[in-house]
Amino acid sequence: MKKSKSLYHGHRFPPGVISCAVRWYFRFQLSLRDIEELLFERGVIVTYETIRCWCDKFGEGFAHRVKAVRRKPGSTWHLDEMFVTLRGEPYLLWRAVDEYGAELDILLQKRRDKTAAKRFFKRVLRSSPVPRRIVTDQLRSYPAAKAEIQELANVKHVFVKAAARLNNRAENAHQPTRERERRMRGFRDPKRTQKFLSCFGPIREHFALKRHLLRASLYRKHLAARFVAWGKVTEVTRNPSYAF
Known part of the structure; x- marks a missing residue:
């Protein structure tokens, strides 16, 4: 039986280092240079451009795998849009979240x-x-588009007043994006922004547990389980804490 190639085939750095760098970038409010410094502190000499390449190459695949292992999506969609400015031009970031x-x-x-x-x-x-x-919200584009999609034509549609900020699930989901936008001093290229945010959401949410709802011991237990799942997703058998 032919042995399949490693996910990290052709890379000279250990898989644990690459996996950890990608996780840090999408999980925390860190720049590529911040991660370069953190790795240097641990004895890993790598440039921020290399880290950028790792995030571009592995981020999308890791995000898809993380979405595949999470629990089944809820039966309610909360949809909303937020304005983002890319090099002075306004764009709409459409987002859908479930009831969780x-x-x-x-x-x-x-x-x-x-x-x-x-x-x-x-x-x-x-x-x-x-x-x-x-x-x-009460944007007319939603019911007009929904009526033309066969799968959604008979789905119940609930409208909330945009001014009242009642669509809390979707509104709250915008906050991490706003924080990251400020940290990166704004987004620039539409394609790179789409690619980054498509990875940022699933990877960040994989580790961002609702800590305020959990006892400390239970929080650590759940977080440890997430790290185990991340190891399987990234094909890194060793604990990321011992990768250096």
């Missing part, structure tokens, strides 16, 4: 019309089952 606050998908688009909403609905349906209910 888990990100289902995101899509960066230039417009906010029916075509854009329809494109986003179809994208979410590719990775998530048909919901029982959809919650949105």
Whole structure:
């Protein structure tokens, strides 16, 4: 039987180092140079451009695997858009989360019309089952696009007042993106922004447990389980803490 190649085939650095660097970048508010310094402190000499290449190469695959191992998405979709500015031009970041606050998908688009909403609905349906209910603000693009998609035509649609900020699941899901946007001094290229945020959400959420709802011992137990799952996702058998 032919042995399959390692995920890290051709890389001179240990898998544990690469996995840890990618996790730090998408999990914490760290720049590439911050990670370069943290690795140097641990005796690993690597440039921030190499770390960028690792994140570009492995981030998307790790994010897809993390989404595959998480619990089944809820039956309610909360959808919302937020404005982001890329090199002075306004864009809309469309986001869908379930009733537990888990990100289902995101899509960066230039417009906010029916075509854009329809494109986003179809994208979410590719990775998530048909919901029982959809919650949105009163943007007219949502019902117009929903009516033209056969799978969603009979799904219950709940509207909330945008000014009242009642769509809390979706509104709260924007906060980490805003924080990261400030840390990176703004996003720039649309394609790179889409790729980064598609990885950022699932990887960050994998480790961002609702700590305020858990006892310290239970929180550590759940976090340890997440690290074990991350090891399987990244094909790193050793604990990341002992990778250096």
